[in-house]
Amino acid sequence: MDLGRYRERAERFCEEIDREHYLHHAGLKRSYEIEPIYERHGELFSRPAVEGLREATARSAGEEDRRVRHLLDFAFQGHLGQAVKAETAALAELEASMEVETDSEPIPYRAVTVALANERDAARREAIEAARNEVLAERLNPLHRTALDRVHELSRELGWASYREACAELRGIDLEALARQAREFVEATDGAYAGVADPELGRAGVRALGELRRSDLPRFFRAPEFDELFPADRLITAFADTLAGLGIDLAGQENVHLDTESRPTKSSRAFCSTPRVPGEVYLVISPVGGRDDYEALFHEGGHVEHYAHVDAALPVEHRRLGDNSVTESFAFLFEHLTEDPLWVEARLGIADPGPVIRHARAVKLVMLRRYAAKLAYELELHDADPRIEAMPARYAELLGDSTRVAWPSQTWLADVDPGFYVACYLRAWTLETAWRRALRESFGERWFESAEAGEWLRRLWRPGQRIDAAELLQEALGEGLDFRVLAGEFVAAPA
Numbered sequence: 001m002d003l004g005r006y007r008e009r010a011e012r013f014c015e016e017i018d019r020e021h022y023l024h025h026a027g028l029k030r031s032y033e034i035e036p037i038y039e040r041h042g043e044l045f046s047r048p049a050v051e052g053l054r055e056a057t058a059r060s061a062g063e064e065d066r067r068v069r070h071l072l073d074f075a076f077q078g079h080l081g082q083a084v085k086a087e088t089a090a091l092a093e094l095e096a097s098m099e100v101e102t103d104s105e106p107i108p109y110r111a112v113t114v115a116l117a118n119e120r121d122a123a124r125r126e127a128i129e130a131a132r133n134e135v136l137a138e139r140l141n142p143l144h145r146t147a148l149d150r151v152h153e154l155s156r157e158l159g160w161a162s163y164r165e166a167c168a169e170l171r172g173i174d175l176e177a178l179a180r181q182a183r184e185f186v187e188a189t190d191g192a193y194a195g196v197a198d199p200e201l202g203r204a205g206v207r208a209l210g211e212l213r214r215s216d217l218p219r220f221f222r223a224p225e226f227d228e229l230f231p232a233d234r235l236i237t238a239f240a241d242t243l244a245g246l247g248i249d250l251a252g253q254e255n256v257h258l259d260t261e262s263r264p265t266k267s268s269r270a271f272c273s274t275p276r277v278p279g280e281v282y283l284v285i286s287p288v289g290g291r292d293d294y295e296a297l298f299h300e301g302g303h304v305e306h307y308a309h310v311d312a313a314l315p316v317e318h319r320r321l322g323d324n325s326v327t328e329s330f331a332f333l334f335e336h337l338t339e340d341p342l343w344v345e346a347r348l349g350i351a352d353p354g355p356v357i358r359h360a361r362a363v364k365l366v367m368l369r370r371y372a373a374k375l376a377y378e379l380e381l382h383d384a385d386p387r388i389e390a391m392p393a394r395y396a397e398l399l400g401d402s403t404r405v406a407w408p409s410q411t412w413l414a415d416v417d418p419g420f421y422v423a424c425y426l427r428a429w430t431l432e433t434a435w436r437r438a439l440r441e442s443f444g445e446r447w448f449e450s451a452e453a454g455e456w457l458r459r460l461w462r463p464g465q466r467i468d469a470a471e472l473l474q475e476a477l478g479e480g481l482d483f484r485v486l487a488g489e490f491v492a493a494p495a
């Protein structure tokens with residue numbers, strides 16, 4: 001197998017896909033023509049390509065092994081993606097066209113979360129979610145199920161015991177050890193959970209843990225009471241000023257394109273697109289303001305700066321592939337600024353940041369406990385011989401126990417991201433905590449106003465994702481990924 005040629009083609013494919021993604025979601029192009037791109041580059045994801053790369057990993061060692069494993073992961077996920085592309089396309093079409101019937105206006109399927117966030121009445125929220133879950137179970141789940149079976153089957157055909165085993169091997173992540181750490185995180189925060197979440201749930205006008213339903217969560221996360229503190233017209237300035245504080249001149253970054261223009265079909269949520277890394281990176285936003293808009297922009301902005309600073313001389317697999325826990329950790333680092341009392345005071349002039357910070361902390365603990373349970377669930381779902389019929393109930397049980405929220409079972413398939421991305425988020429949250437602590441220790445509580453802190457970050461960004469989250473942390477700070485530090489953020493130290 002000609003690895004040099006494979007790398008070149010892989011890079012061209014990524015560039016074309018990401019450019020199409022940018023054009024469509026930025027509202028510059030109505031159609032979303034990814035199928036022809038997949039067709040043109042079909043051989044990247046063919047069975048011989050996957051098998052050829054697998055043989056190449058068996059023959060390589062050290063740095064070369066790392067590189068080929070990233071390529072194999074890319075080929076394997078693409079191979080599965082190709083195999084279920086009909087289901088994926090049908091799901092997208094249905095999601096874009098279906099409506100959910102309620103007692104008043106029908107709600108577009110994809111607008112349900114927004115509708116839940118804006119609905120003050122708990123009973124109506126329950127009814128909206130129940131109606132959504134019904135169409136989901138009836139019309140989408142059969143397609144999800146076909147895709148899941150196909151993915152499991154192909155993983156076995158390609159010689160792995162299960163999809164779980166394939167992902168763990170190709171990503172180089174010990175998923176069982178991670179699930180153990182995540183479970184310990186949940187146990188460690190059990191005592192603190194109600195104390196952190198309940199006062200905030202009460203303030204948001206939703207039920208307490210134990211009584212809380214999943215249909216209440218979008219309302220709780222949305223927090224409209226903070227809208228005035230996070231105005232739309234200061235969003236981009238706040239981001240640019242933050243980068244300036246770190247010694248990065250956003251306007252002067254020739255490879256970073258800030259797309260703030262409003263267009264009718266532009267995505268309402270901020271996103272980052274990377275046709276060329278590091279040469280052409282887009283940060284796309286339609287500022288509407290509010291806490292979650294800031295959070296989304298800073299998260300995507302973290303990805304943008306990470307990719308924009310990657311060393312152009314590195315091979316494609318280090319610049320574009322590898323362990324996404326790394327790029328997610330920098331996205332979380334920037335996102336976290338919007339819940340840092342010193343930052344919100346400095347950048348937004350919020351005199352009493354307490355309520356904003358306490359709310360953000362409660363939201364984050366719900367999320368972390370949800371993701372810990374999601375990992376445990378996905379390990380069962382993608383195991384060698386899953387008891388598929390028992391999985392919907394298992395999903396509701398695991399998620400419900402961990403979050404203490406009545407959790408419906410119908411999303412047991414729709415809530416699963418490909419390739420155990422759940423593991424990337426969990427590792428990234430842990431890694432981010434380590435970055436933040438190191439930044440504070442070296443550059444002070446106001447590290448976001450230090451050009452040296454910016455230089456320190458740039459050094460971490462340069463190698464892209466050549467090494468994974470655990471290796472990067474070991475190399476940078478001489479420590480391992482540790483959920484106990486993350487748990488410590490929610491559990492008061494004993495007096």
Ligand SMILES: [Zn+2]
Nearest residue numbers: 299303328331
């Ligand atoms: Zn992200």
